[in-house]
Amino acid sequence: MSDHAQHAHDDGHHDEAHDGVSEIHVSLKGYMTGFAAAAFLTILPFWLVMSGAFSKTGPADAFILLFAAVQIVVHMVYFLHLNAKSEGGWNMLALVFTIVLVVITLSGSIWIMFHLNSNMLPSMMPNPQNLP
Secondary structure: OOHHHHHHOOOOOOOHHHHOOOOOOOOHHHHHHHHHHHHHHHHHHHHHHHHOOOOOHHHHHHHHHHHHHHHHHHHHHHHOOOOOOHHHHHHHHHHHHHHHHHHHHHHHHHHHHHHHHHHOOHHHOOOHHHOO
């Protein structure tokens, strides 16, 4: 079939690339790049913590959280193929909503655990020696 004959037949369907929405390009190179980045972002923090490179837990926690956040972005871009233009922007809206829910859940859980820990200490009781 000639090129002209293919263009002459139009059944009303439009290609996404022509509608202004970007196509998802999947390749082995992209998956391997994502896998290498995800493996690096997992192995490096694990090795640094296990080797005792951090003397205090604060910097180690911040380092692990930073690498975890970067790894989430790597998974979203390379494996889930999410970007601001896919699905007309609805994927980005769903991502923002998910991030808000995760932040609320994690911050609320940490706040509750901190207050439970500080309020349940034996030193907070009026007379800890006379426990039943």
